[in-house]
Amino acid sequence: MDFEHRSxxxxEVLEMLQPKPGGTYLDGTLGGAGHARLVLERSNPDGRLIGLDRDPGALRKAAEVLAPFGDRVVLRHRNFSEAAEVLAELGIDGLDGMLLDLGVSSHQLDTVERGFSFRNDAPLDMRMDPTTGTTVAEALAELEAEELARIFREYGEERWAGRIARRIVKLRQETPIRSTLQLAELVRDTVPGGHVPGRIHPATRVFQALRIYVNQELEHVAEGVRAAIGLLKPEGRLVVISFQSLEDRIVKRIFQDEARTCTCPPRLPVCVCKTRPRVEVLSRKALRASEFEITENPRSRSAVLRAVRRLPG
Known part of the structure; x- marks a missing residue:
């Protein structure tokens, strides 16, 4: 299936990242390479870009899109949380900018056999890297009700987490839960009001939770964002786009921690910790897509952009 990608x-990404000729930039979630192409165009003639993605299909498409930029581009099949290792392998000691566009891509959602959506029936996979890891079907077959409920509650903020988990454990004794529509209908039949027309499908939060779980998304965000700040040169910039509140909270907290000027207890009259902030927060208030963009690209409706600048020292 071809990508139909809109960055x-x-x-806002270009305004916050400010790519320049001669700079070295890293796109840690390459996807359809739309942002990467813009960064390379803005940093002509000699800006470099390292592109990472955990999805081999995304890398293949990105290689086609970015082919005109020749040796200004290096692509790797890696998670963005492994950026430090990639830079070490390439002999690069710092970045002028880094971009993370978190969450599932439009291509992954639209590729039926990946199982990210319940608009069509498909195997329950949901792995962003289909070459490794546990599928959702395998997780549903193995995890106990208590752990499933925790996943639904923590990663999906699902009100009926316990009821859904118990229903899954009961029904899997009769037949394995292996398809997207099978799981979606199970959830719809389990929660109160699940068949009320016009409401958000009650399986939406469960699918989100399972996707986050099998891909360890929040762990990678926490590890990758904090590590990314250490990879920036002085004045280097980190731009992060989140699409759900759990991710955004992690990013916001890390940026606040790294920008903090004092960690002393409030009762002390003067600062004795000598803490120096590593970054300046460029987006005091998170940026959101314009109404025009939302009309043109509905996926942007939930996008939240935050950015920081690495301080000297």
């Missing part, structure tokens, strides 16, 4: 908040 989210492209103007």
């Amino acid at each position: 989210v908040m492209p103007d």
Whole structure:
């Protein structure tokens, strides 16, 4: 299936990242390479870009899109949380900018056999890297009700987490839960009001939770964002786009921690910790897509952009 990709908040990304000729930039979630192409165009003639993605299909498409930029581009099949290792392998000691566009891509959602959506029936996979890891079907077959309920509650903020988990454990004794529509209908039949027309499908939060779980998304965000700050040169910039509140909270907290000027207890009259902030927060208030962009690209509706600048020292 071909990508039909539209980069989210492209103007805001360029404004915050400020790519320049001669700079070295890293796109840690390459996807359809829309943002990467914009960065390379803005950093002509000699800006470099390292592109990472855990999805081999995304890398293949990105290689086609970015082919005109020749040796200014290096692509790797890696998770963005492994950026430090990639830079070490390439002999690069610092970045002028880094971009993370978190969450599932439009291509992954639209590729039926990946199982990210319940618009069509498909195997329950949901792995962003289909070459490794546990599928959702395997997780549903193995995890106990208590752990499933925790996943639904923590990663999906699902009100009926316990009821859904118990229903899954009961029904899997009769037949394995292996398809997207099978799981979606199970959830719809389990929660109160699940068949009320016009409401958000009650399986939406469960699918989100399972996707986050099998891909360890929040762990990678926490590890990768904090590590990314250490990879920036002085004045280097990190731009992160999130699409759900759990991710955004992690990013916001890390940026606040790294920008903090004092960690002393409030009762002390003067600062004795001598803490120096590593970054300046460029987006005091998170940026969101314009109404025009949301009309043109509905996926941008939930996008939240935050950015920081690495301080000297």
